Amino acid sequence: MNEQTIAQAAVTSLRAEVLLAPKPGLVDPESNGAHRDMNVTTFEASIHALAPYFGQYLHAGLTAATVPQLYQQLRTIGVKAEKAMMIATVGVNTHRGANFSFGFLLGALGWLLQKQSLKQLVMHDFAPLFPAVAQIAQGVSGDFRELSEKNS
Template sequence: MNALPACSPAYAPTTSARRLGRLAISALHGELACSPKPGLVTPFSSGSHHDMDAATFMRSLFALRGYYVATADAAPRSDDFEPLRRLGIDAERAMLSATGGINTHRGAIFSLGLLVAQAARLRAGSGTPATAEAVCASVADWRDDLLAGALDPASPGQRACARHAVRGVREQAADGFPLLRAIGIPTLRAALHDGLPANAARVQTLMQLVAATDDLNLLHRGGAEGLRFAQAQARAFLAEGGVRATDWETRMDILCRSFEARRLSPGGSADLLACSLFLLQQEQMESMGLLPRQEAP
């Protein structure tokens, strides 16, 4: 059952919240459509996954359509983090119900939800420019809330964190998403500025993220060896010109097969790509006057 507020007939979110919510879903569509990408689900391949495909992702996105709107509407109304946490829990339930228990977007519910919330808060009367970097950095305002509370030690991500002594996604969020600010946003922005087609710009950004991220999904599936392999392959692809090389698609197809043979899937990096897409889209929409600022409630 989808218990998200945006599904209620009496629910009336602000114009800015509706637009931010649509941008978030658009960014997740953009990540799904990006192809080819190693080990990950695309419209043409299930990658390294045997339990999901593009249709599974589309059911998940349909279930989440109200979550990001509700988050954008709720965030400026209170400094209390608890309502946002509850929305995230409801969104995860809706996702699992839509997919038959398959985790398609748990990471994006968390990370992208935080970014949508802060994008809305920055527009609520503060006058702070909602640049992509500013939105990321402002998530650190919730540092204490993000680091408080116990996590499920049996979850794949937490097992990977403990086994390999790496920082998880909530630590990244508490620090204001440094990987997004240092890699995801500038790579995507530069690729688009250089005139690369949208799909090529997304592939380039994804590979930069894979090369630099301690991706918990890679660690869960392949251990430290799998992570090192994936990072080395991504760095080699980039060193040979990335998507600017004339044969990049052929080389990417080979790379995809090597990831699938090892059942590797850089799902954490894919979440960061979706976040990068959202952040630049909301920045561009604001510059065009399509995301009006509103008075704080």
């Protein structure tokens, strides 16, 4: 399985989620749910905007030398991805959380693939993935501290 196939799986999952129906209160092909500012077309635009960044998250993990370096790379890519999403959706937050989560998941997967094969990870039900996400995401607390200090 190559980088493009893994990144495409993230895109496929976002598309499957929005097309799943019915989802009372949420956007699906049958209804906008409680949302007046978004619909399936908005989600499709968002997915299209985010898609190129999923491969970049994975590649960052595959090539980073250290966890702090990987965190900074993921952060940089994530900010660009979010801007692209917001432009594509004309300011509507359709996938901010998914972008954040996929950044860490794909980055951590790439990081682990430096040391073991995808087959090994599958055989262990991806057990090492979540501790790797936690390790990489430690940098987020520093970002929140800085944000808190700016807002004080």
